[in-house]
Every structure is written in structure tokens, then in C-alpha cells.
Amino acid sequence: MQRITIDPxxxxxxxxxxxxxxxxxxxxxxxxxxxxxxxxxxxxxxGRQVEEIPILTNRICGVCPEAHHMAGAKAVDAVYHxxxxxxxxxxxxxxxxxxxxxxxxxxxxxLAGPDFVMGPDAPVAERNILGVIHKVGLEIGGKVIQAxxxxxxxxxMIGGRKxxxxxxxxxxxxxxxxxxxxxxxxxxxxWAVDFALFSLKLFDEIVLKNxxxxxxxxxxxxxxxxxxxxxxxxxxxxxxxxxxxxxVDPEGNxxxxxxxxxxxxxxxxxxxxxxxxxxxxxxKVGWKGFVDGKESGVYIATPLSRLxxxxxMATPRAQEEYEKFYxxxxxxxVHQRLATHWARLIELLYAAxxxxxxxxxxxITSDNFRTIPTEKxxxxxxxxxxPRGTLTHHYWTDERGIATRVNLIVGxxxxxxxxxxSTNKAARNLIKGGNVNEALLNMVEMAFRAxxxxxxxxxxxxxxxxxLEVIIRDANGEPLRELKQNL
Amino acid sequence: MMKNQLRTRIIxxxxxxxxxxxxxxxxxxxxxxxxxxxxxxxPHLCIDVQKFSLGGLSLMEQMIDIDAVILVDAIQTGxxxxxxxxxxxxxxxxxxxAGHTSSPHDTxxxxxxxxxxxxxxxxxxxxxxxxxxxEKVYEFSEHLSPPVEQAIPKACQAVWEYxxxxxxxx
Numbered sequence: 001m002q003r004i005t006i007d008p009x010x011x012x013x014x015x016x017x018x019x020x021x022x023x024x025x026x027x028x029x030x031x032x033x034x035x036x037x038x039x040x041x042x043x044x045x046x047g048r049q050v051e052e053i054p055i056l057t058n059r060i061c062g063v064c065p066e067a068h069h070m071a072g073a074k075a076v077d078a079v080y081h082x083x084x085x086x087x088x089x090x091x092x093x094x095x096x097x098x099x100x101x102x103x104x105x106x107x108x109x110x111l112a113g114p115d116f117v118m119g120p121d122a123p124v125a126e127r128n129i130l131g132v133i134h135k136v137g138l139e140i141g142g143k144v145i146q147a148x149x150x151x152x153x154x155x156x157m158i159g160g161r162k163x164x165x166x167x168x169x170x171x172x173x174x175x176x177x178x179x180x181x182x183x184x185x186x187x188x189x190x191w192a193v194d195f196a197l198f199s200l201k202l203f204d205e206i207v208l209k210n211x212x213x214x215x216x217x218x219x220x221x222x223x224x225x226x227x228x229x230x231x232x233x234x235x236x237x238x239x240x241x242x243x244x245x246x247x248v249d250p251e252g253n254x255x256x257x258x259x260x261x262x263x264x265x266x267x268x269x270x271x272x273x274x275x276x277x278x279x280x281x282x283x284k285v286g287w288k289g290f291v292d293g294k295e296s297g298v299y300i301a302t303p304l305s306r307l308x309x310x311x312x313m314a315t316p317r318a319q320e321e322y323e324k325f326y327x328x329x330x331x332x333x334v335h336q337r338l339a340t341h342w343a344r345l346i347e348l349l350y351a352a353x354x355x356x357x358x359x360x361x362x363x364i365t366s367d368n369f370r371t372i373p374t375e376k377x378x379x380x381x382x383x384x385x386x387p388r389g390t391l392t393h394h395y396w397t398d399e400r401g402i403a404t405r406v407n408l409i410v411g412x413x414x415x416x417x418x419x420x421x422s423t424n425k426a427a428r429n430l431i432k433g434g435n436v437n438e439a440l441l442n443m444v445e446m447a448f449r450a451x452x453x454x455x456x457x458x459x460x461x462x463x464x465x466x467x468l469e470v471i472i473r474d475a476n477g478e479p480l481r482e483l484k485q486n487l
Numbered sequence: 488m489m490k491n492q493l494r495t496r497i498i499x500x501x502x503x504x505x506x507x508x509x510x511x512x513x514x515x516x517x518x519x520x521x522x523x524x525x526x527x528x529x530p531h532l533c534i535d536v537q538k539f540s541l542g543g544l545s546l547m548e549q550m551i552d553i554d555a556v557i558l559v560d561a562i563q564t565g566x567x568x569x570x571x572x573x574x575x576x577x578x579x580x581x582x583x584x585a586g587h588t589s590s591p592h593d594t595x596x597x598x599x600x601x602x603x604x605x606x607x608x609x610x611x612x613x614x615x616x617x618x619x620x621x622e623k624v625y626e627f628s629e630h631l632s633p634p635v636e637q638a639i640p641k642a643c644q645a646v647w648e649y650x651x652x653x654x655x656x657x
Contacts, residue, residue: 040626040627040628041627043627044504044627044628056504059502059503059504059505059540065540106544110543110544128598129544129598129599129602130598130601130602130605133602133605133606138605138606138607141602141605141606142606142607145548145603145606145608148544148545148548149548152548163539163540163541163545164540
């Protein structure tokens with residue numbers, strides 16, 4: 001047996017990759033952002049009992065298994081034409097709210113935080129969670145770990161096991177919660193509300209009070225005028241678990257709302273020759289290429305888009321922050337992509353408040369957590385908001401409930417066209433005359449980082465994370481520079 | 488757990504429905520089956536076996552209050568034939584998220600462990616890795632490629648030998 005040093009360059013096939021082509025003057029001619037795609041999930045599911053799929057889909061991805069479980073559970077409810085009782089819906093949403101707190105916390109402190117706390121031009125080795133902890137204090141690190149621990153605990157209590165929940169079945173859940181568990185969940189939720197408020201205060205102090213950062217957020221480099229979508233409740237307030245998908249145009253006018261089963265009337269997919277992944281767009285507007293504006297069907301589905309597509313937040317403190325957000329950034333909709341980080345923290349607060357609301361509902365401990373399905377299974381669509389975008393699961397079955405077809409539109413895919421546009425625009429604005437350095441490169445990366453793109457589903461193989469490669473080519477297509485700051 | 492035992496966790500990593508990426512789980516399952524019979528060989532180790540599809544912070548959290556960890560996972564180096572078994576230490580893996588381009592949603596395990604230690608968590612000083620050179624990790628399947636399947640006994644052997652080393656050091 002031999003000891004080796006791993007050369008990650010050999011894993012090119014699996015890399016997320018940005019290729020930037022320069023023209024003869026050394027300016028950016030074009031850039032391409034490629035995400036690897038996992039293949040064969042539909043084939044894998046066909047022939048299985050449909051209620052197995054919400055358990056299987058949560059293995060698609062190690063980053064957001066809870067989102068796949070919930071979208072899958074709702075799709076299976078629809079396949080069996082069954083409406084779960086109120087308690088079951090609340091328990092699922094409670095689990096989901098706790099998951100959101102965990103996920104949004106991780107994003108802000110481990111991923112977005114370094115850009116703002118350390119600064120976009122800080123040395124690479126410091127631009128990570130360790131740098132953040134060193135700079136702002138160990139106490140904050142402890143709070144981050146605590147927030148994650150509480151989120152995991154609620155997921156395990158309601159979802160039946162750690163990380164990959166398995167209790168949602170057609171018509172509801174396999175189990176409810178006891179009064180003792182409810183009390184614990186409530187207590188953890190109240191802590192999470194304080195933590196979210198603390199995080200917003202930190203954002204206010206570190207980012208909003210820093211004019212350089214505020215200028216960066218408000219600048220044109222990171223701005224695109226696109227359509228926005230997001231799930232809303234009957235009052236058009238943001239909802240992560242249930243409702244209809246609201247669609248607003250670049251001027252902020254709602255052009256409609258669609259129920260999960262209507263998604264094919266609204267969303268179509270465009271194919272490009274340079275990537276396996278498809279680009280979803282709004283069917284009613286049409287695909288006009290990677291361009292902004294009202295005539296282009298490019299949309300986004302992110303925390304920012306959810307705020308833009310809604311009329312507000314359904315909890316009081318998050319609503320206050322929502323109002324402050326639009327007042328500070330000059331009205332609705334907000335097109336500046338870096339504002340997504342702020343929007344994410346407002347959602348963190350909403351998720352925590354909703355966690356407490358649900359945990360204190362008198363019916364949450366009821367034994368009525370399942371409606372037994374009685375109809376023949378056919379076909380069904382389930383939609384939830386994954387932290388990084390609207391997640392759609394569509395299953396078809398035969399009359400025995402055996403899956404015959406499966407279609408998924410996952411969070412990051414919704415944003416693929418917009419990520420491509422943002423990366424391209426940042427590269428064009430920042431790379432001039434062939435001058436490329438690490439600080440500029442990081443600022444290009446910041447363009448896509450705001451979307452929280454997730455290749456998590458492909459990152460389990462050691463060394464554990466998928467590297468992202470940046471290749472800059474000259475006017476003849478020859479590699480001019482390959483940026484491997486992490487390789 | 489008996490006093491003075493080393494809390495030892497074997498973690499099968501990977502995605503059990505993503506072809507060869509599931510090999511870590513298969514090895515862990517095999518170890519689990521044999522553990523009861525072999526446990527008497529390791530009186531100073533309190534051994535448990537887990538299977539996860541995790542990385543970074545989430546993986547670190549599964550190591551809190553553990554003294555020694557053996558990770559079993561698929562690897563793609565392209566340098567050795569499919570099914571080759573490697574024994575590595577954590578510091579032999581590149582720390583990809585020195586920056587975070589590579590890590591769109593998390594941080595590396597190395598950074599996560601450092602962060603955890605900074606925050607006062609008890610994390611293992613010993614992390615050994617058994618890795619199996621994989622072929623197909625981008626296509627959904629519950630089956631392993633034949634050479635990867637055939638590597639399971641050798642990978643299990645590597646785990647048992649790591650455990651013997653830990654036992655001898657106690």
C-alpha cells in the first residue's frame with residue numbers, strides 16, 4: 001500500500017468550473033459557469049414504491065436533505081390525493097423552520113461572513129470561518145455551533161433521525177411530539193429568535209455602517225433586473241413550506257401565482273451546448289438569452305427573490321426588518337444581488353419566529369397527525385422553498401403506487417441563468433487589460449456566492465469538497481492563467 | 488463504556504445511492520457485522536460505527552467527544568487502479584477551503600475541526616482515513632463497480648489494523 005499526495009487536478013470532470021475568455025485587449029469577451037450534474041436519478045426511482053422517494057431524494061444531497069424530504073412528502077400527498085391534518089402540516093413546517101435556521105446560519109457565518117467580516121481583499125487563508133471567529137470572537141463561534149445543534153435536535157425529534165428525516169408519509173407523519181418535547185422545542189426556538197436578532201445586529205454594525213461595503217452592495221457590478229419567484233401564503237407573505245409560487249416582474253408587479261400542479265405552465269427549460277445542466281425560465285415571457293429586463297424570462301429563486309415576490313413577512317420582527325430592508329435599499333424590488341445576504345438573515349429571523357409560533361400552537365401535540373389515504377395514486381407535484389431556491393418534485397405512478405416517472409427542479413438550477421449572468425458581469429467589470437489578481441478573482445466569486453449555489457450532491461467523495469476552478473483564456477482560446485488558489 | 492477506554496468511532500462516509508460513492512457505507516456495514524465477534528480483541532477501545540453523507544461542519548459535529556476516528560470513504564486520485572485502498576492521515580488531504588471558492592456551502596473538515604477546537608469542543612486527536620479509489624460517483628445506483636466491491640475486504644482489513652494500532656498504544 002502506498003501513501004500518496006492527492007492531486008486534485010485529476011478530478012477535473014467533477015469540478016465546478018468558470019472559464020473566462022479574454023479578447024485581444026485582455027478584456028473579458030465571455031465567461032461560462034459550469035456545474036457538474038448527477039445523472040440517472042429518475043431511472044433510479046422508476047419501479048419503486050412512490051412513498052420511498054421522499055426518503056431516497058433526501059440522499060440526493062448532503063446539504064439540504066430536509067428540503068428534498070419535504071418537497072417529496074408533499075408530492076406523495078398529491079399523488080395519493082390526501083390532505084394531511086393541520087397538526088401534521090405544522091409539525092413538518094416546524095421541522096423545516098428549524099432546518100432553515102441551521103442552514104441560513106451556516107451560510108452567513110461560514111460563507112458570506114468572511115467576505116464582509118474579513119473583507120473581499122483579505123488573504124485567502126483568512127477568508128473562512130476561522131478568520132471570522134478570530135476577528136469577531138470565540139463567543140460568536142459558540143453561538144453558531146449552538147444554533148446548529150438546536151436545529152439538528154428539532155429535526156431529529158420530529159424527523160425521526162439525524163440529518164436525514166424519514167417520518168413524512170402519505171397523509172402526514174408516522175409520529176407526533178410529546179408535551180415535554182414541545183417545551184424543549186419552544187425553549188430552543190426562543191433562543192434562535194435572540195440569535196437571529198443578534199446576527200442582524202452584527203450585519204448592521206459590520207456591513208451597513210461600513211460605507212465601502214454598502215457601496216459594494218449598491219453598485220452596478222452586482223445588479224441584475226430580472227423576474228423573481230417565491231412561495232407565499234394566502235396573504236402573499238413569505239412561506240417556506242406551503243402556498244403558491246408568486247412571480248413578479250423586474251418592476252415589482254405580480255404577474256401571477258401558480259399552484260404546484262401548474263408549474264409546467266410557468267416554467268420551461270433552455271438548453272445550451274456547453275453545459276449538461278438546463279436553464280429554467282419563465283415560459284410566459286420566453287427565453288431571450290442571458291439578458292436582464294422585462295422581455296427576458298430569466299428569473300431567480302433566492303432569499304432576495306422570495307422577499308421581492310412577497311408582500312411581507314408573516315411574523316412581526318421579521319416584518320420590521322423587511323420594511324427596513326426596502327427603506328434602506330431604495331424601494332422594491334431590490335435588484336442588487338449582494339443584498340441577498342441581508343435578505344437571508346431576515347429569513348433567519350422569520351424561521352426562528354415561526355419555530356416559536358408553531359411550537360406554541362395548542363394543536364401541535366395533538367395525536368391527529370395523519371390522514372389515511374383512500375384514493376388511487378396517480379400523479380402529484382410538491383413545492384417547498386429550499387434555502388437556495390424553489391424546489392419542485394413531480395412524481396407519476398401506476399395505480400399500485402409504483403413510480404413510472406420523476407421530475408425535479410432543484411433550488412440552484414432555478415438560478416443557473418442568473419448566476420451565469422452575474423459571474424459574467426462581474427468578470428467583465430473587474431478584469432481589464434489582462435490584469436487578474438486574487439482580490440479581483442474573489443470579487444468575481446462573490447457574484448455567484450450570493451446565490452449560495454450548491455453542488456453538495458456531488459461533494460461526498462474525498463477530499464470532501466468540490467474544488468471550483470477558474471480558467472482564463474486569451475483571444476486564441478489558449479489558457480492564459482489557471483487560478484487554483486485553493487488547489 | 489469502561490473507564491479508560493478510548494472512544495473510537497468508525498464513520499462510513501458517502502452517498503449510498505451514488506454508485507461507488509457508497510463504498511464507505513458498505514465497509515462500515517461489514518465492520519458492524521463483525522464487530523461483536525472482534526470486540527474482545529480491543530478491550531481498551533469503545534468502538535461504534537456510524538454512516539453519514541456529511542462533510543465540513545456537520546461531520547465535525549459527529550466527532551465531538553470522540554477520541555479517535557477512522558473515516559472510510561471513496562476517493563478519486565486517478566493515480567492508482569480502481570479499487571486501490573489507501574491509508575491516509577487527515578493532513579495528507581488538501582485543505583480545499585483555505586479560501587472558500589471550493590466550498591460553496593460549507594468549510595473543509597480541517598477548518599471545521601480547528602473551529603470546533605477553538606470553541607472548546609472535545610474533538611479527536613487521531614483521525615485516520617481508509618479511502619478506496621472509485622470509478623463511478625456521478626450516476627445514481629445502489630451498486631458498486633466490481634473492482635470497488637472487491638476492495639471491501641481489503642478496506643475492512645485496513646480498518647481492523649488501524650484499530651489494532653490504537654489498541655497497542657493504550
